[in-house]
Amino acid sequence: MKNIYLFLVFAFLVLFSCREEMEVFKQEEETVAGSEDIGISGFYLLNEGNMGSNKSTLDYYDYGTGDYNRNIFGSANPSVPKELGDVGNDIKIYGEKLYAVINCSNKVEVMDKYTAKRIGQINIPNCRYIRFEGRYAYVTSYAGPVELNPEYKQLGYVAKVDTATLEVVDRCMTGFQPDELEIYGGRIYVANSGGYMFPNYESTVSVIDIATFTEIDRIEVARNLHHLRIDRHGMLWVTSRGDYYTQPSRLYYIDTGTNRLIDSLNIAVSNFHLDGDSLYIYSVEWSYVTMSNTVTYGIVDVNKKEIITHNFITDGTDAKIKIPYGIIVNPVTKDIYVTDAKNYVSPGTLYCFGSDGKQKWNVRTGDIPAHFVFLYETSDK
């Protein structure tokens, strides 16, 4: 019995002792490559993180040192409660500022583009993508006013944000659940998805006149649109997610001169990056036959409007990539960066491929690595 009492005393001492405090998560640094002097300082990679996990994190690759820095937001902003936020959806640099659209935190985080130090935030519920023109930022949002009659419907909108004050100054209604937007020739093109309306997906691109900030046209394309990119010939490239059933994902192009759909290429696209005339694409499609995802890669020549290759990864690394989730191409070196989101609940991997399609290096990222932006040495792009 005596032993039990001794044990109890000991147990009490242990039990009432203080619990360690939780430290702000420190950034982690890894050297992955040699130094490169290419006029680009580096790039930011925004990791989405799982919904509800509040684990959207910001990574930075430094060309000057070849260092990959994981999770820099916490170190740059140790006093910001609850860190960067929940589900990052887009990242861009404009002027001297870095803008990260954090979807489930209902905000755009605005940071200094060199230090990632917080400047402020723009509150926009269910915000999706961001672009800039003049002194304004334009942000798409799913959360327009609700119409209850006859059934629940909710248009999306584009918010016009003054980049000096970080205030929303105006809103322009679009279609349902607008995703990416692109600005060209005084107009904003918005890909409407209708993602909340399935099976009645949206199928249009909204055209907004910037001067009057009103919607002036709708271009019928295909169901469930997602990404948009304007090429140097004035052609707007649009991806559709498809309805996952009868209409597969596809790549469309619109003439911005006439604002009419020209044609499409029979290729599924989950995400893409345009570099010069080369549109780097990949797609992920589930197969019930193999019970796994089928991944395809390719490059489209936007001038010739044809697929010039079905694979830009040439050394077999593509077999290792489970779910490609983000893509960007270095405009100087033509190195290709592809992220793998894996099973969404593991840290992802960033792969760097040379223009020959051979892997140069890879590095562990945050959860669901997705969105890139280059930081140029000279101000602005």
Next chain:
Amino acid sequence: MNSRKAFTACALIILAISVAAQNSLDSLLPLKEVTVVGERYREVIPSQRLSGERLEALNSFSVADAIRYFSGVQIKDYGGIGGLKTVDIRSMGTNHMGVFYDGIELGNAQNGQVDLGKFSLDNIEEISLYNGQKSEIFQSAKDFGSSGSVYLRTRRPKFYENKKFNVRSFIRGGSFDLINPSVLWEQKICNNVASSVNIEFLDASGKYKFRYRRVLSDGSTAWDTTAVRENGDLRAIRVEGGLNGYIEGGKWDAKAYFYDSDRGIPGAIVNNVWKHYERQSDRNFFTQGSFQKKLSDSYDFLANVKYANDRMHYINPDSTLMYINNTFLQQELYVSVANKYSLTGNWDISLSSDYQYNILDASLRDFIYPKRHTFLLSSATAFEYWRIKAQGSVLGTFVFEDVKKIERYSDDELLPGVQRGTPDDKREITPAVFVSYKPFHCKDFNLRAFYKHIFRMPTFNDLYYPEIGYIHLEPEYTIQYNLGFMYDKEIKYGRKFSRFLVKVDAYYNEVDNKIVAVPGKSGGLYRWMMINFGYVEIRGIDVNVRTTFNPFPDGVFNFNLSYTYQRAQDFTYSDEEISYGGQLPYIPWHNGSVILNGIYRWWDINYSFLYSGERYHYSANIPINYERPWYTHDMSVGKKFCFGKFNCKVTAEINNLLDQQYDVVLNYPMPGRNYKIILKTEI
């Protein structure tokens, strides 16, 4: 602050009443109910059990709170009174746990989870937890069908002397703006038949303060934020009625249960989002009956029947998010017959057969209304020879499923991802063996071991949920090996006694064909697919120490310690992945509990401590996924007194005494220090 003041005021008033009423205490025998219950005779491996005053003395609000004190159990608690609480036994997953209410399993064919937070301890007399299965052979086939089981036994009326009725009421109140009255009326109808009715009402705002804080490496505050947990309100009513009877060589009972609730779903606290708006309402009804009789010296018969009707309504009215408004209705019909035949005095055999029918209706477009027929057939044998007790059982499970063809839409109008056809029929034969051996004749020391192979069926959500479900899922299997011992020593000297009990078990479990969600369908959008893909290995040790003694004639002291070590490794993804071999999400390596309980005359005092060691919230065990240990200290003081004809007891509780701020689940803050006062009145 208000709740604390109210609490103090209540405590003072009740203390005053109890002091004033002390004169008539002679009729109370506080020790009477504390008799130590011996372990059940037939069980090869006894359960972990909480009952009577030991159960009542715990500062537990629901069955889920009480189960935390068992070893080998992990609870996922989303916080607060209305927050979801699910139980996982030996890390095999929530869906592998069977929960039995008065001998009949509570089902949820839709998602396989029974929210134990919904079960009040109000009329629960005993909670038992079994690893493997209840090692008894005279039971329905379903009792053989889970990897682990929890049995909840409600109070069966007992009438002392010439009493015709018992009335018992509770009123609980305290933090979270909780008001929780209940009344139980037991009536003797004739000598062998009694009825009982129990009504409980609960209302709580569920509000509590929580705090998140981070420091810099030098220990100074980086950020520190305090907020109030919103949308955790709960309003519920439970009505339960039953008839119990004894017949020659047997007994029967019939009961009906009704529960209706409306609650907020508090949601994850993330940057810039401090409140959620989702709501859930549940209406659960079941009625069940049981009949058991010894038909001859060697033949026993048991029959069970049940019908359940559960409606769940979920709505997300948040106008910034996707609008969701769904209703699910599931129904279950269950019949079971069990037979036991004694071949000799120490050799029994049993044969049981069950049939269960489940249907699910949902207000989802193109929902395919699954129907499931389950036939279970079990055969078991038990014998005792020399110092060996052994049992073997074989369970056959036959599942046939059918889905309704959707006629409202033509093929090209059907929703994407609508699955055609029906799943394959499932036929599974799974065995279990339990052995115990008593090496010393005069010492109560037992070695025990078991092996069990069982599976869980994919749930209706796994199979059919639009977009996510996969109709061709296979069952998810578990294999369990357990080896352990139990030592029980009781000493009596005069009016003093002491008892010391220790149980230690080591185990190895595998979960194979584990149903996991993987990213699927089309990229760009967030989509999950359910597939049979996972593989998990779990190695663990459970330790249980219990001692009871009376240091002086009018006092009893109970001590209970449980400890679990677990290495639960996820081998799902290939060995190139950082998650390979990582500890499963939210499974601590070390966890345990301590309960100290003292009773002296009409006073009792209870202290309990729960510890959950460091964990990771994902299988990739890297610093960013790290979760700190958490531990809570709960205390309560109770006093019995008489007030006229009423026997009363008042209890004051302080939970999370040190006001520790912790999350069980990432971004779901748990309540800090909170209070409750309970007044129990009996006649």
